[in-house]
Amino acid sequence: MxxxxxxxxxxxESAAEHPTRDxxxxxxxxxxxxxxxxxxxxGGDSVDRVHSHARGDRLLPRYSLAAGLVLLALVLANCWGR
Ligand SMILES: [Zn+2]
Incomplete structure (x- = not known):
């Protein structure tokens, strides 16, 4: 993380995210x-972990889940007719 x-x-804040705390x-x-x-x-400063939802990485899993559901629906619809 x-x-x-x-x-x-x-x-x-840092211009880039760092893979390590160092x-x-x-x-x-x-x-x-x-x-x-x-x-x-x-006023304080800190070194924080950057969570995936803060970086916007959540878009990929969300679309992957939607694509998976569509694929599942197509497979089920295809099997139902047989
Ligand atoms: Zn400062």
């Missing part, structure tokens, strides 16, 4: 150094 760094006071923590350290003088931002 990928990770992403977010800084709440800046409304900023990558997002690297973004966190870089952002803190560049924007907050190496300190933790007062």
């Amino acid at each position: 990928p990770y992403r760094y977010r800084c709440r006071p800046c409304h900023a 990558g997002a923590e690297y973004d966190q350290a870089a952002h803190r150094d560049q924007v907050h003088g190496g300190l933790a931002p007062a």
